[in-house]
Amino acid sequence: MKKKWLFTPGPTPIPPEALLAMAQPIDYHRSDAAVALIKDVLEKLKHVFQTENDVLFLTSSGTGAMEGAVANLLSRGDKVIVIRSGKFGERWSEICTAYGIEVIPIDVTWGNSVEPQAVETLLVQHPDVRAVFATLCETSTGALHDIEALACLTRVRPTLLVVDAVSALGADDLQMDNWGVDVVVSCSQKGLMTPPGLAFVALNQRAWDAIERSDLPKYYFDFRKAYESGLEGSVPYTPAITLLTALQCALDRICVEGIRRTIDRHNLLASATRSAVKALGLPLFAASPANTLTSIRLPTEIDGKAFVNLMRDTYGITYAGGQSQLSGKIVRIAHLGCMNENDVIVAISAFERGLVEIGYDIPVGAGVTAAQEIFAR
Amino acid sequence: MKKKWLFTPGPTPIPPEALLAMAQPIDYHRSDAAVALIKDVLEKLKHVFQTENDVLFLTSSGTGAMEGAVANLLSRGDKVIVIRSGKFGERWSEICTAYGIEVIPIDVTWGNSVEPQAVETLLVQHPDVRAVFATLCETSTGALHDIEALACLTRVRPTLLVVDAVSALGADDLQMDNWGVDVVVSCSQKGLMTPPGLAFVALNQRAWDAIERSDLPKYYFDFRKAYESGLEGSVPYTPAITLLTALQCALDRICVEGIRRTIDRHNLLASATRSAVKALGLPLFAASPANTLTSIRLPTEIDGKAFVNLMRDTYGITYAGGQSQLSGKIVRIAHLGCMNENDVIVAISAFERGLVEIGYDIPVGAGVTAAQEIFAR
Numbered sequence: 001m002k003k004k005w006l007f008t009p010g011p012t013p014i015p016p017e018a019l020l021a022m023a024q025p026i027d028y029h030r031s032d033a034a035v036a037l038i039k040d041v042l043e044k045l046k047h048v049f050q051t052e053n054d055v056l057f058l059t060s061s062g063t064g065a066m067e068g069a070v071a072n073l074l075s076r077g078d079k080v081i082v083i084r085s086g087k088f089g090e091r092w093s094e095i096c097t098a099y100g101i102e103v104i105p106i107d108v109t110w111g112n113s114v115e116p117q118a119v120e121t122l123l124v125q126h127p128d129v130r131a132v133f134a135t136l137c138e139t140s141t142g143a144l145h146d147i148e149a150l151a152c153l154t155r156v157r158p159t160l161l162v163v164d165a166v167s168a169l170g171a172d173d174l175q176m177d178n179w180g181v182d183v184v185v186s187c188s189q190k191g192l193m194t195p196p197g198l199a200f201v202a203l204n205q206r207a208w209d210a211i212e213r214s215d216l217p218k219y220y221f222d223f224r225k226a227y228e229s230g231l232e233g234s235v236p237y238t239p240a241i242t243l244l245t246a247l248q249c250a251l252d253r254i255c256v257e258g259i260r261r262t263i264d265r266h267n268l269l270a271s272a273t274r275s276a277v278k279a280l281g282l283p284l285f286a287a288s289p290a291n292t293l294t295s296i297r298l299p300t301e302i303d304g305k306a307f308v309n310l311m312r313d314t315y316g317i318t319y320a321g322g323q324s325q326l327s328g329k330i331v332r333i334a335h336l337g338c339m340n341e342n343d344v345i346v347a348i349s350a351f352e353r354g355l356v357e358i359g360y361d362i363p364v365g366a367g368v369t370a371a372q373e374i375f376a377r
Numbered sequence: 378m379k380k381k382w383l384f385t386p387g388p389t390p391i392p393p394e395a396l397l398a399m400a401q402p403i404d405y406h407r408s409d410a411a412v413a414l415i416k417d418v419l420e421k422l423k424h425v426f427q428t429e430n431d432v433l434f435l436t437s438s439g440t441g442a443m444e445g446a447v448a449n450l451l452s453r454g455d456k457v458i459v460i461r462s463g464k465f466g467e468r469w470s471e472i473c474t475a476y477g478i479e480v481i482p483i484d485v486t487w488g489n490s491v492e493p494q495a496v497e498t499l500l501v502q503h504p505d506v507r508a509v510f511a512t513l514c515e516t517s518t519g520a521l522h523d524i525e526a527l528a529c530l531t532r533v534r535p536t537l538l539v540v541d542a543v544s545a546l547g548a549d550d551l552q553m554d555n556w557g558v559d560v561v562v563s564c565s566q567k568g569l570m571t572p573p574g575l576a577f578v579a580l581n582q583r584a585w586d587a588i589e590r591s592d593l594p595k596y597y598f599d600f601r602k603a604y605e606s607g608l609e610g611s612v613p614y615t616p617a618i619t620l621l622t623a624l625q626c627a628l629d630r631i632c633v634e635g636i637r638r639t640i641d642r643h644n645l646l647a648s649a650t651r652s653a654v655k656a657l658g659l660p661l662f663a664a665s666p667a668n669t670l671t672s673i674r675l676p677t678e679i680d681g682k683a684f685v686n687l688m689r690d691t692y693g694i695t696y697a698g699g700q701s702q703l704s705g706k707i708v709r710i711a712h713l714g715c716m717n718e719n720d721v722i723v724a725i726s727a728f729e730r731g732l733v734e735i736g737y738d739i740p741v742g743a744g745v746t747a748a749q750e751i752f753a754r
Contacts, residue, residue, distance in 0.1 A: 004402060010615060011403045022619065023400035025381060026388045026572055028695050059574055060437050063614040064597045071594075099594045189615060195403055197436055197574040197617030217448075217476045217594065220441045237440040238387060238566060240574030240617065242399065318405050 004316040007347050009139050009167050009293045011189040011196055012337035018194065018249035022242045029241045035233035037244055042230050044251040047259055048169060048192070049184055049202040051176040056226040058199045059240045062166035062187035063091065065199035068221030069162050069183055070095045073207060075215045078130040081106060081122050083114045086140035087323050088164055092133040099216055104129065110326065111141045111295075113288045116149040123153055130210070131160040131182075137168035140323045142295030142332060143286040144172055148179045155180035160207060166190065169200075170254060171266040171292040171336050182207045188243060190292070191266075193250040193337040197240045201226075253338070266291040269335035269344050272374040276348045276367035280355070285330050293320075293334040302360055304328040310354060317350045341375045381693040384724050386516050386544050386670045388566040388573055389714035395571065395626035399619045406618045412610035414621055419607050421628040424636055425546060425569070426561055426579040428553040433603040435576045436617045439543035439564035440468065442576035445598030446539050446560055447472045450584060452592045455507045458483060458499050460491045464517035464700050465541055469510035476593055481506065487702065488518045488672070490665045493526035500530055507587070508537040508559075514545035517700045519672030519709060520663040521549055525556045532557035537584060543567065546577075547631060548643040548669040548713050559584045565620060567669070568643075570627040570714040574617045578603075630715070643668040646712035646721050649751040653725040653744035657732070662707050670697075670711040679737060681705040687731060694727045718752045 006013050027034055045055040058065055070092075074080065078101050082093045085108035096103045104122060108114050114134070123129060132154055137144055147163055154161040160182040165174050169184070170191030176184050184202045188194035201223060203211070211223060225236040254262050270291040274284060277296050285295035298304045305328045308321040320332040333347050348367045355362050383390050404411055422432040435442055447469075451457070455478050459470040462485035473480045481499060485491050496509060509531055514521055524540055531538040537559040542551050546561070547568030553561050561579045565571035578600060580588070588600060602613040631639050647668040651661060654673050662672035675681045682705045685698040697709040710724050725744045732739050 004404075006403065006405060008405045011405065011618065014403050019400045019402070022572075023396045025396070026383065026391050027381075028383060028385045028388065028689075028697075029573070031689065031695065060441065060597065061614040061616070064437065064441075067597045095596045098596045187615075195399075195617065195619040196406070196615045197620060219472045219475045220437065220444045220598075237438040238564075238573045239438070240572065240620070241388065242572040242620075243574060243617070312405075312408065318408065320405075 002316045005346055006318050007333050008318055008320045009190065009332060009334040009336055012193055012334065014195060014246060015193055015249055015253060015338050018246035021245045021249050027241060029235065029239055034241060037248060038230065038235065039233040041244055041248050041251060044255050045200060047255055048251065049176050050174065050259060051202050053176070053202050053204050054227060054230065055200055055202045056223060056230050058221060058226060059197060060199045061196055062185065062199050064221060065185045065187065065201050066091060066164060067095050068201060068218065068223060069185055070099055070101065071216045071218040071221060072214055072223045073160060073162065073183065073210045074099065074101055074130060075213060076100060078102070079104065079126060079128060080131045080133060081119065081129050082133045083108065083135065083145070085112060085114060085135070085143060086110050086138035088138055088140060088166070089135050092164065111143060111285050111287060113143045113145045116146060116153060119150055120153050123157060123159060129159050131162050133162050134164070136163055136165040136174055137172050137290035137292040139167040139293065140326065141286055142289050142293050144288045144290035147174060147181060151179040151181050160210060168290055168292045170259065170262055172290050173263050176202055188247060191337050192247060193253070194247040195243055197243045198247060263291065266335065268374070269339060270294060272344050272371035273333060273335055273348065275370040275374050279366040279370035280352065280362045292336050293332050296331045296333070298329060298331060299360065302358065304331055307331065307354060307358060310358065311350065315350060344371055379693045382723055383695050384710050385695055385697045386567065386709060386711040386713055389570055389711065391572060391623065392570055392626055392630060392715050395623035398622045398626050404618060406612065406616055411618060414625060415607065415612065416610040418621055418625050418628060421632050422577060424632055425628065426553050427551065427636060428579050430553070430579050430581050431604060431607065432577055432579045433600060433607050435598060435603060436574060437576050438573055439562065439576050441598060442562045442564065442578050443468060443541060444472050445578060445595065445600060446562055447476055447478065448593045448595040448598060449591055449600045450537060450539065450560065450587045451476065451478055451507060452590060453477060455479065456481065456503060456505060457508045457510060458496065458506050459510045460485065460496070460512065460522070462489060462491060462512070462518065462520060463487050463515035465515055465543070466512050469541065488520060488662050488664060490520045490522045493523060493530060496527055497530050500534060500536060506536050508539050510539050511541070513540055513542040513551055514549055514667035514669040516544040516670065517703065518663055519666050519670050521665045521667035524551060524558060528556040528558050537587060545667055545669045547636065547639055549667050550640050553579060565624060568714050569624060570630070571624040572620055574620045575624060640668065643712065645751070646716060647671060649721050649748035650710060650712055650725065652747040652751050656743040656747035657729065657739045669713050670709050673708045673710070675706060675708060676737065679735065681708055684708065684731060684735060687735065688727065692727060721748055
């Protein structure tokens with residue numbers, strides 16, 4: 001009796017009421033009902049972003065919103081700092097380069113998180129830097145970055161802090177207003193439990209001021225148009241209306257739970273997973289692991305790709321493998337979105353059985369027991 | 378017993394099996410099943426585009442693919458001709474301007490279609506024009522443009538023909554290969570009977586050669602990355618996987634019917650609708666109406682906005698009103714996608730009853746009878 005379990009850091013499982021909402025006959029995106037839907041979703045997103053600023057949405061994946069941030073905030077010849085500690089930090093760098101922006105990189109060993117001191121040193125050396133591009137959770141490694149510390153550096157300077165919270169929004173804490181983060185980018189298919197196809201951007205007044213000065217080309221990702229339409233529950237271009245319907249269901253879940261408790265739940269699930277991995281004698285890959293996902297460094301005798309394929313094809317359990325330089329070397333287990341203790345127990349128990357099947361010696365049951373001990377506290 | 382009927386030129390009704398496919402638990406977009414899905418969809422899209430060229434897809438609305446066409450095909454300082462006969466022709470112009478492209482416009486009165494002779498004159502005057510941007514069906518007016526005639530002009534010149542077939546693909550004929558069209562752009566929520574959120578681009582070798590020379594900034598909409606990933610059933614960024622699942626169901630319908638018969642069906646539905654409108658004594662708005670939708674010019678004593686709202690709010694019948702300068706002046710009835718004779722009869726009979734309700738004098742039943750006569754032939 002094969003049953004599928006999805007433990008990838010996006011897409012994440014969709015709540016059943018959201019799945020059924022998407023199976024309803026489609027509505028016209030200019031109807032009164034659609035206007036009410038868009039207004040409701042934009043209001044509830046503020047709660048998830050922990051901000052009083054307006055949030056806007058785009059029909060694209062998270063990368064589209066990242067590109068939008070570059071194209072809307074910057075101008076030709078601008079200089080920026082990019083923290084590169086994995087595939088998604090590198091993406092900020094690639095996008096900036098595509099637009100002719102001068103990138104001052106801070107390269108961090110994959111698995112590690114940036115030292116705020118390193119950012120401060122560069123900010124002092126280059127006071128004309130327009131923005132720092134950072135990542136809340138670097139999904140390729142599972143490392144959490146100290147965004148609050150970075151915001152302490154940028155909010156006292158004329159430098160914007162732009163944060164990729166694509167995978168971590170709703171799982172790891174990001175207090176946009178309290179910390180003074182200027183721009184936060186995210187998307188639908190991670191903590192927001194909605195299929196991929198929607199991206200979100202929250203911007204404070206400093207960011208909007210920069211947008212007024214920007215001269216880079218943009219059209220579809222023009223934040224001003226998205227923002228102005230959003231105020232009236234409208235959109236400049238046809239939106240992914242079925243995904244907005246699903247998002248509304250998912251946001252209702254988060255708003256009922258409350259974002260602080262949502263983050264606490266993710267913290268609990270992450271703690272239990274990390275404890276289980278340690279009890280199995282395996283090292284965590286990230287030095288400062290996020291609540292979003294747990295990356296496990298595999299012993300060199302294990303072929304990580306083959307392991308992930310075995311679990312998916314034979315048992316219906318989908319973990320994520322390593323990307324780029326980490327291909328085959330790590331396994332990533334997400335505990336993200338519509339998940340609770342039972343999901344984590346499934347993820348860990350299947351992981352144990354998989355290791356046994358490929359002949360790797362572990363203390364069977366130790367992972368599950370360690371997780372149970374956390375949950376039973 | 379209120380039942381909803383959607384006669385807007387996008388979104389169009391979704392086939393029931395596609396609705397149910399989207400209600401299935403979500404899959405990881407890097408699974409073997411997802412790879413097979415993407416390959417299957419890209420292959421079947423070729424049939425709809427009537428091309429042997431590879432088709433690529435993007436997670437965005439059709440406008441994203443339009444912007445992609447500009448950013449991928451052109452370079453700084455390039456000069457182009459844009460045919461502007463409505464809101465969507467103007468969009469080509471706006472996008473080109475946003476990227477610093479010099480636009481030579483051909484302004485056509487809304488409701489009319491471009492005279493190919495006017496394009497030829499400009500091409501002779503400006504032999505250095507890189508591309509002509511055209512629209513198959515100008516959705517804001519319902520006018521069909523003679524793309525075959527335009528292709529005769531461009532294919533013998535070093536000038537690309539880029540066609541917005543966003544609303545008309547699968548409804549109005551566009552023989553990309555036979556006619557020699559260089560680039561065709563479309564999206565999911567029109568003739569392809571899928572919710573909004575996916576855009577498509579088909580490009581021939583001349584277009585790919587231009588892409589190699591292009592120096593405009595792009596990242597998310599980079600056609601080369603989308604194309605290269607697509608060859609392996611992959612994607613550079615997380616795709617709208619649930620929409621791809623729905624698209625596969627819709628493409629299966631078109632492939633079973635066959636694209637030629639799909640277009641013939643749309644032609645039949647459009648002919649019946651036009652005949653009905655004439656029988657009611659109302660003028661068609663477009664001089665050369667498309668199969669995609671029928672635009673009806675309303676008598677000045679009818680408030681088009683109020684009429685559209687009445688039909689939607691009281692009777693669940695959604696027509697589209699006029700956009701921009703045509704607001705309140707026309708009604709647009711789409712016969713597009715998952716539609717047959719019965720849908721057209723509903724659209725026309727409700728239209729008749731609505732006109733009676735607002736006190737406009739029409740020969741009751743004449744529209745339905747005229748449509749029936751076409752269908753009964």
